[in-house]
Amino acid sequence: MRPDDYKYSESHEWIKYNEKKKEATVGITDYAVKQLADLVHIDLPKVGDNIEQGAPFGEIESVKTVADLVSPLTGKIIEVNKEVGGDLDTLKEEPFEDGWLIKIKPSDPAELESLMTKKEYEEFLEASEEDKEDKDDKKDEDVDEDDFV
Amino acid sequence: MSGKPLRTPLYGAHVKLKARMVDFHGWEMPIQYAGIIEEHTAVRTRVGLFDLSHMGRVRIQGRDRRAFLQKILTINVDKVPEGKCRYTFFLTEKGTPIDDLILYAGGPDDFLVVNASNRERDLEWMKSHLSGDVKIVDETLETALIAVQGPRSVETVKAVLGIDPSGMGYYTFATLGEFFVSRTGYTGEDGFEIIVPAARSVEIWEKFIDHHVAPIGLGARDTLRTEAAMPLYGNDLDEATTPLEAGLTFAVDLDKPEFIGQTALKAAGAPGRRLVGLVMESKRIPRQGFEVFHEGKKAGVITSGTWSPVLERSIAMAYLPTALREPGTAVEIDVRGRREKASVVKLPFYRRKKS
Numbered sequence: 402m403r404p405d406d407y408k409y410s411e412s413h414e415w416i417k418y419n420e421k422k423k424e425a426t427v428g429i430t431d432y433a434v435k436q437l438a439d440l441v442h443i444d445l446p447k448v449g450d451n452i453e454q455g456a457p458f459g460e461i462e463s464v465k466t467v468a469d470l471v472s473p474l475t476g477k478i479i480e481v482n483k484e485v486g487g488d489l490d491t492l493k494e495e496p497f498e499d500g501w502l503i504k505i506k507p508s509d510p511a512e513l514e515s516l517m518t519k520k521e522y523e524e525f526l527e528a529s530e531e532d533k534e535d536k537d538d539k540k541d542e543d544v545d546e547d548d549f550v
Numbered sequence: 551m552s553g554k555p556l557r558t559p560l561y562g563a564h565v566k567l568k569a570r571m572v573d574f575h576g577w578e579m580p581i582q583y584a585g586i587i588e589e590h591t592a593v594r595t596r597v598g599l600f601d602l603s604h605m606g607r608v609r610i611q612g613r614d615r616r617a618f619l620q621k622i623l624t625i626n627v628d629k630v631p632e633g634k635c636r637y638t639f640f641l642t643e644k645g646t647p648i649d650d651l652i653l654y655a656g657g658p659d660d661f662l663v664v665n666a667s668n669r670e671r672d673l674e675w676m677k678s679h680l681s682g683d684v685k686i687v688d689e690t691l692e693t694a695l696i697a698v699q700g701p702r703s704v705e706t707v708k709a710v711l712g713i714d715p716s717g718m719g720y721y722t723f724a725t726l727g728e729f730f731v732s733r734t735g736y737t738g739e740d741g742f743e744i745i746v747p748a749a750r751s752v753e754i755w756e757k758f759i760d761h762h763v764a765p766i767g768l769g770a771r772d773t774l775r776t777e778a779a780m781p782l783y784g785n786d787l788d789e790a791t792t793p794l795e796a797g798l799t800f801a802v803d804l805d806k807p808e809f810i811g812q813t814a815l816k817a818a819g820a821p822g823r824r825l826v827g828l829v830m831e832s833k834r835i836p837r838q839g840f841e842v843f844h845e846g847k848k849a850g851v852i853t854s855g856t857w858s859p860v861l862e863r864s865i866a867m868a869y870l871p872t873a874l875r876e877p878g879t880a881v882e883i884d885v886r887g888r889r890e891k892a893s894v895v896k897l898p899f900y901r902r903k904k905s
Contacts, residue, residue, distance in 0.1 A: 438585055438586065439586045439769075439857075441833055441835065441857045441864075442832075442834055460886075462833075462834060462835055464587065464769065464856060464857045465581075465586065467834075467886075
């Protein structure tokens with residue numbers, strides 16, 4: 402389901418770059434959507450805002466947690482998906498298509514090189530899952546109940 | 551809590567259902583199965599199944615147990631008829647809760663259900679106040695506690711367990727067949743909490759699952775109890791609050807014979823702040839610890855906050871000065887640096903239609 406020709410970030414954004422138009426479309430991956438679960442709200446920036454690679458450009462909130470949306474590229478926002486805020490199910494159903502979030506005019510397309518291919522992203526996911534299991538085995542006082550009951 | 555997390559007898563059953571597990575006060579518990587909103591809706595409209603075996607279950611025995619309970623509980627135990635359940639508190643000498651709990655009165659012992667997070671502390675505290683012929687028996691690890699909650703609870707319990715609990719009043723308990731059943735819960739719906747021997751719990755749990763009863767995790771348990779404005783110890787109640795500030799006067803009898811915390815509560819008089827309900831305009835969620843402002847000045851702190859699937863609004867509870875408790879009072883909540891508009895509403899946020 403994850404498109405082969407997209408790039409991916411460690412904070413689970415995907416990037417589809419259009420060479421001809423020099424435009425990047427950005428969304429969040431199916432993995433991010435599944436981890437957040439029960440989405441209730443998304444905050445997106447405005448057209449014309451400047452964003453910076455590695456800096457938050459919005460937030461997405463679920464019943465149990467909230468996460469920053471992290472910009473994978475530096476540039477100017479040229480379009481924002483207005484539909485997605487009103488129907489967050491789109492993110493669950495089509496995270497890589499209709500669930501796109503913003504379009505960016507990157508100021509430095511070379512930043513694309515710092516992102517992962519699909520294969521690299523999937524290896525990254527596997528490694529972080531293993532890491533998590535490792536930690537689960539060791540955790541003693543890692544009580545993480547504050548968001549919950 | 552230290553060392554390896556405890557597991558309930560139903561741990562394997564949760565893993566089999568692919569629940570997401572978390573460490574909850576030293577217990578490895580399911581936070582969600584199908585998803586919090588889906589589980590929440592199942593309980594509000596149909597029926598859901600909960601593993602509450604982490605909660606403390608303590609039997610109080612002995613000739614002098616009534617005098618002991620009278621001293622450590624905030625309700626007048628002499629006025630609680632046998633077979634009834636009552637919500638009550640253990641208080642410090644300052645009148646602030648050590649825990650909130652349910653008393654199951656009589657027949658032949660008395661029985662307490664306390665919070666998982668406080669069980670060890672409660673046991674220690676109770677033992678420090680022992681006098682006369684009283685025995686405290688912690689039965690938590692020998693039994694399982696399964697809750698069935700939702701409008702279809704009666705028919706579900708009938709069909710799955712082959713017992714008929716329909717004659718039981720709300721907040722009563724009885725032994726039906728081999729089951730110790732109370733008509734109690736923490737969801738705002740009708741329902742039952744059933745204590746079964748640990749050895750039989752998996753078989754009984756799976757009977758409910760086979761009957762298509764939705765398993766419900768701690769995530770939805772929290773959204774359900776928050777909609778119903780049922781306080782959670784550690785969030786809405788702690789040793790810096792009083793039951794009177796929380797509006798839980800029905801569980802405190804100031805005129806009963808002496809109990810621990812009574813003198814302080816009587817001396818304190820009318821509370822200067824109250825636990826109120828807040829509904830936000832924005833869908834951003836006000837969470838525990840976020841600050842509340844009134845006319846630009848800090849007025850309180852959120853104790854519980856979540857998304858209400860029924861209202862489809864963000865809701866919260868906070869202690870605010872008594873003068874601000876009127877429904878309609880406008881406040882602001884600081885959600886990660888941005889002030890969001892909210893207004894005071896009457897609690898609970900959700901009340902079931904009684905048939």
